[in-house]
Amino acid sequence: MADRIFAGVMLLVTLAYGWLAFFAISAPFQYDPLGPETWPQILSIVTALCFAVILLRPDTDSMQVARPTWIRLSLTVVLLLGYAELYERLGFIIATALFGTLASRMLGATWLKGFLFGAVIGVAGYLLCAELLELNLPSGLLTF
Amino acid sequence: MSEVLNGLATGFGVALSPFNLMLVAFGCFAGTLIGALPGIGPINGVAILLPIAYGLGLPPESALILLAGIYYGAEFGGRISSILLNVPGDAGAVMTTLDGNPMARKGEAGRALSISAIASFIGGTVAVVLMTLFGPLLSKFAVAFSPSDYVALMVFAFASLASLVGANPVKTLVGASMGLMLATIGVDANTGVTRYTFGVPDLLAGIDFLIVVIGLFGMAELFHLVEQQATGKLKTLPIDSSFVKWADIVFGRWTLIRSSLIGFVIGVLPGTGASVASAVTYGTEKRIAGKSGTFGEGDVRGLMAPEAANNASAAGAMVPMLTLGIPGSGTTAILLGALLMFNIQPGPLLFTQHPEIAWGLIASMYIGNIALLIINLPLVGLFARMLTLPQHYLTPLIAILAFIGIYSIVGNPFDLFMIIGLGIFGWILRKLDFSLAPVILGFVLGSLFENNLRRALSISGGDWGILVQSWQSLFLYGLAVLVVIVPLILSRRRRA
Known part of the structure; x- marks a missing residue:
């Protein structure tokens, strides 16, 4: 179907x-x-x-996705849309820290570990990509 | 022959520069890691890291050396999780679970890992040697191709794609034609007429290749990982101190040679890559071994065959990409697109016009295979520990890398929404058993296919007969028919 x-x-x-x-x-x-x-x-x-x-002549009957999985997938889409929306406004560091925290929490990390993950990736990712590799990333609210 | 030696000298001159050596080493390391992590395969790894490599402003040969290192490095690394977790690290390592994991359960994980590393090395090296010998020959043959011959070549490429990839040929074909349709969006270069842009200025130059790649492979993979989210913790088997013995290699020498050759040939065929190569060689070896084999219970040959084949196919897939401009697998389609972004059209003239790219890549693969063997024998424990990296950190990381890559190209936040949309589309395609590789193949080859068709018809003044006039094109149409018919006959005979 x-x-x-x-x-x-x-x-x-x-x-x-x-x-x-x-x-x-x-x-x-x-x-x-x-x-x-x-x-x-x-x-x-x-x-x-x-x-x-x-x-x-269809050969795949259904997507075979359980209801909790649908919810998790929809949440992922919402998180991604929010991340994209806030990417420039808040800047890479804050947006990534927020997304990293919420996404890893949703997928099973504890709040504390999720927050640590998000904050580390946000700051380290910015330092590595924007400062060291000179890629173009939004600085947003935090201006250096 | 002297031409090959000159080429190799040029190539090693490029690949041995300290910067490129570093890129080879980094590419191989990152590739092994990407291959080892369950779920993320070479195509996703190359897709996610492509925009970053582009954003760094590397020269084209360096970018290609890095991305290719990730590609064959991932074919190398896929075996680690197959053996230790019984979960294939990527599609090319599915067959490796069959005999690799039983060996590890018998307490021979170290032996299985080292045997498969050596099999991978042999497969990769045999294929690079073949590539060195046949690449220039093929390109010389193809220099004489007229536009109508190119059309025939495309027909052959899509025929072998439809026939060999995926379970349902109609779904593979429609995937490729959707890719071709996507490629028609934008200004038609011959007449300046806009097609399917609906007045959106962003679409005039066509849909950006990077956005399609990141959307269909990076983001769709992310949704797939979220869907598959494992609740329990994966447990890796411990690596013991058993190691490969000389006798193992001697015992499996014919398996290694056969599988490397078959893997290379399957790699060369357009569209078919590691997964087909490893499945075919595993089946072949099982049939040859007959009753003497213990396939499925930890037979060394069952471990060697797919590993030699998937590495050989990775190098094989680069041959048509470099010499004909037709990718031999989904991942090389992305590499081809990467070269096009640097305004380099791979094809028969690449070896003469850009020897630093063609030969630099080949030379870097010799170095890369040795580097991978070194990385994979002593450091395998390190990668094994990374397998336990929790998925709930890995999955968000993919999105973060994809966003960095896409945003850093032009700094347009609209692109971020585009990749999310394409990611959802790609996930639906995967759920419905459409493979995504044909879509990217179609997208990359779209303008080449159309332009050659139009050029051929311009030459003939609108007479379609020109398409079947040269012996080269007739030969290619013959191959196309063969590649469709032979698998049909084989499967019918197996059923009977």
Whole structure:
């Protein structure tokens, strides 16, 4: 069933891709006989056929993910989105310390060890990557 | 022959510079560690560290030497957790659990680890020697390729991908074609027409390769680790003082040679890498040994075969990448993309135009194999201790490394959301048994495939017949048909 849903959604995406290739993409003038539209047209046909086959003959019944796992995965996504959102605003050190603490706590560390992990990675990671290797990382609230 | 010697001299000149030597050593060490940690394989390790290597501003040959070291280092290290934990460190080490772990349970962990280290070394070295000999030959053969021959080569590459990777060929094929579709986003270089950009300026130059790689391999791996989160603690078997004996090597010499050769050939085939190579050689050795073998209960040959093969395949996979511009495995697809980011198009001319890259890489692999043997024999206890590193620290660390890598390229926080989205997509694909390697292969080869097709049709003035006119292309189409049919016949015969 999971297979069918995925293949169905992707088939729609592919059809939209193909529709654009057949009716929207065209060059005002071109020197090669194929132009920019032929290749996407071929791809959309092949891909649509493949998804149609999967839709008719699926082989993976379900994702087999238990409810607690779904919750853990959704929490991970939320944590990652928060990390991305705060990355520039708070800066690498604070955002990483927060993310490291919460993520390792969620995955089974104690609060104290999780906090230590987050703080160490935040500070050491910044010193190593931004100061020593001169990579571009946001300093955010803490300015040096 | 003198050309090979000259090339090797150039290569060692590059690889023996102190800075590059340090990168080889670091790459091999990091690779062994990445391979040893259960779950994270070479492809994820290279993906996660690629943007950082790029951000450091290394010259292209140094970046390639480092990333390649991580790649074959991980094939080396994958065996450690297979033997000690009975959990494969990566996909290429799955077969190693079958005989490696029983040996460790019998109290021969030290022997199993040292035998497999030597098997890995032999596999890797045999393959690099073959690469040195055949790489330049293949590139000379391919210099004469016309655009239509390249189209045939691509068809062969995708045919062998669909036929040999994954259980369901349709899913492999659709993965590759999704990658090809992703590659069409952006401005068409021939006509200046925008395709699928929907007016978003960030998409004009196409979707960034690094974002696709980190999303599909780094972040998807992270979700996979969170999902698999083990509750109990993994226990490693102790390493005892038993060690490889000369007699073991003499006993397994034919196994080592056969497996290295088979591994190399499978590595060269586009798209197929370590997991196929180790499975095929294990099966072959088991059949050859027949009743005399104790496969599955700790047979030395069952340990040597997959380990020699997975290292040989890693070097083999680099041959088509360097000489034809077609990656031999998922990980080399990422290496190819890395070279493209440095504006270097791997292909038949690489050996003459950029000898420092092609030969530097080959020379560094000779050094790397020796370095890995040294790292892996005495220091194996250190890696074994790291296996017990709790997953709840390792998993967040992947996200932190991925964020550092992506942010440090252009400093655009929007990219961070992109990799999270692609990571979710990649995780769903994996859950539904689509393999991800074909997607990246398609993405990397997309523009090459399309441009050669268009060039061929320009030459012929729109006549599709040009695609089947040269003997090279007919030969490649023949190979493509073979690679699809032979496995079908073999599996039918096995069932009958």
